[in-house]
Amino acid sequence: MSGHSKWANIKHKKQKTDAQKGKVFTKIGREIAIVVKQGGPDPEVNSKLKDVIAKAKAANxxxxxxxxxxKKAAGDVDSANYEEVTYEGYGPGGVAVIVEAMTDNRNRTAGDVRHFFDKFGGNLGTSGCVSFMFDKKGVILIEKSDKVKEDDLMMRALDLGAEDFSTEEEYFEIITSPEDFSNVREGLEQDGYDFVEAEVEMVPQTMTTLTDQKQIDFMDRLIESLEDLDDVQNVYHNWDGE
Structure with missing residues (x-):
């Protein structure tokens, strides 16, 4: 999993501005609304809601x-009906990109996503064109500190059902299957561990390196532009240079 570890760490080295945090909170709020409508407002009954709450806490x-x-989602039965849509394509240099969106207007979202792929040297593909290069995994990142003992955390995570444990420069990274994610996360949460990240995401099997500076600039701008779209929840890719 070392390729993903590098990718995850680089991703989290970027400091969020207040404006970016506000956008992240809005997107998590939308995710909360969807899972509440699907399974109700009680996290003890609705495991998906419990997972989204953990993601929200990890995002501070x-x-x-x-x-x-x-509360808003539970009482707002007439709010817009958002649906989950996934787009797949290639960025500059053949980088595989998956875009997860929640939208009340598929045409608008598809047009916006396609626009940025075209603008920055990529192309939007058909469903399944790149997803086979990724694995769906639970990812939990815990920041290194004097309070966190590596051996204790590793043994506890593995006992709870984690698939893999690795030590990176700033974080301990725990990988789980999607099915075991909630159990591992809840167990570690009950033990008092704080998460930098805790969510199920698409993890690339291999990484792609870009050497052409124009492609690097375009890839950076493609990711930034897609993440900035209100409808886009997550952008996954296998570029190791972000």
Whole structure:
């Protein structure tokens, strides 16, 4: 899993501005709304909601904001009906890209996503064109500190059902199957561990390196532009140079 570890660490070295945090909170709020509508407002009954709450806490979303989002979703039966849509394509230099969106207007979202692929030297493909290069995995990152003992954390994570454990420069990374993610996350949460990240995501099997500076610039701008779209929840890729 070393390729993914590098990718995850680089991703989290970027400091979020307040504006970016606000956008992240909005997107998590939308995710909360969808899972509440699917399974109800009680996280003890709705395991998907429990997982999204953990993701929100890892993103430093305030508890009162989380609770407001849940209450709003539970009482707002007439709100826009968002659906989950996934787009796949290639960025410059053949980098594989997966875009997960939540939208109330498929045509708008597809047009926006296609525009940026075209603008920055990529092309939007058909469903399944790159997803075979990724594995769906639970990813939990815990920041290194004097309080966190590596051996204890590793043994506990593996006992709970984790598939893999690795040590990176700034984080301990725990990989799980999607099915075991909730159990591992809840067990570690009950043990008092704080997460930098805790969510199920698409993990690339291999990484792609770009050497052409124009392609590097375009790839950077493609990811940034896609992540900036209100409808886009997640952008996954196998570029190792972000």
């Amino acid at each position: 979303m305030p508890n009162d904001t989380i609770m407001r989002s849940i």
